């Protein structure tokens with residue numbers, strides 16, 4: 277006998293990621309949309325979440341609060357929305373996958389505190405391939421050491437609110453740890469002088485509807501290595517989030533990472 281479908285709640289349900297997640301949940305017999313949440317003052321609260329994302333009615337109204345039997349929650353909203361969702365999940369014992377980026381250090385700390393009560397996975401990028409890029413970038417930085425100038429370039433759609441991307445910040449942290457540097461420079465302008473050794477440049481481009489690109493550039497004398505990931509649509513992020521949700525459901529409280537899932 278097949279096991280019952282996992283009841284999933286989506287926070288940020290009318291957003292770009294939320295809509296795609298609901299569509300992919302509907303196509304997966306192992307998953308069931310149990311709750312669809314958005315900001316508490318959203319004008320479409322009460323309307324059917326399936327209809328709102330072009331699927332037709334699913335019997336799940338868009339809600340401003342977490343109610344009902346939920347096995348796992350997925351959040352792609354804003355930091356303030358993720359914080360409210362983490363509080364509700366911690367109170368109700370619901371494991372939570374967080375894709376939202378742009379937390380400040382204080383918000384990040386409060387988010388992580390929820391992992392004392394629930395299984396919590398926070399990742400700036402849920403794509404399998406991007407997580408491989410992170411590993412490869414760390415390996416390349418370790419191998420090249422301070423012989424390479426490292427710069428990170430990210431490109432995203434012009435609707436994106438945070439800059440640089442959470443993924444670019446994580447890549448910078450990874451390569452920085454590998455070469456023992458935390459000299460992060462965000463763009464350059466003016467008479468900045470010769471590039472100091474150990475600096476790690478981070479550059480954010482915002483153009484059109486680009487779903488997301490990240491490149492780590494290792495520049496040496498006479499040659500250059502570039503490691504790149506290019507999202508063609510949002511499915512890599514959304515499918516990774518659903519895999520993470522399946523992994524997290526039923527797990528004991530602690531902070532998990534994509535490495536727990538991908539090995």
Ligand SMILES: NC(=O)C1=CN([C@@H]2O[C@H](COP(=O)(O)OP(=O)(O)OC[C@H]3O[C@@H](n4cnc5c(N)ncnc54)[C@H](OP(=O)(O)O)[C@@H]3O)[C@@H](O)[C@H]2O)C=CC1
Nearest residue numbers: 288290291292293314315353357375376377400401402513
């Ligand atoms: N980790 C990963 O793999 C990925 C992470 N992201 C991140 O996910 C987040 C969302 O991205 P995206 O879907 O493109 O953004 P959108 O702006 O399209 O969606 C965000 C949704 O959250 C809603 N929202 C705003 N405030 C709240 C709140 N307080 N409570 C609940 N919902 C709220 C928004 O409503 P309204 O528009 O009405 O304000 C909107 O529906 C971003 O931080 C982005 O960087 C994105 C893709 C992949």
Ligand SMILES: O=C(O)C1=N[C@H](C(=O)O)C[C@H](O)C1
Nearest residue numbers: 377400401436441442443488
């Ligand atoms: O806002 C987006 O779209 C994305 N944000 C994430 C980030 O900030 O790293 C991940 C992905 O690149 C898409």
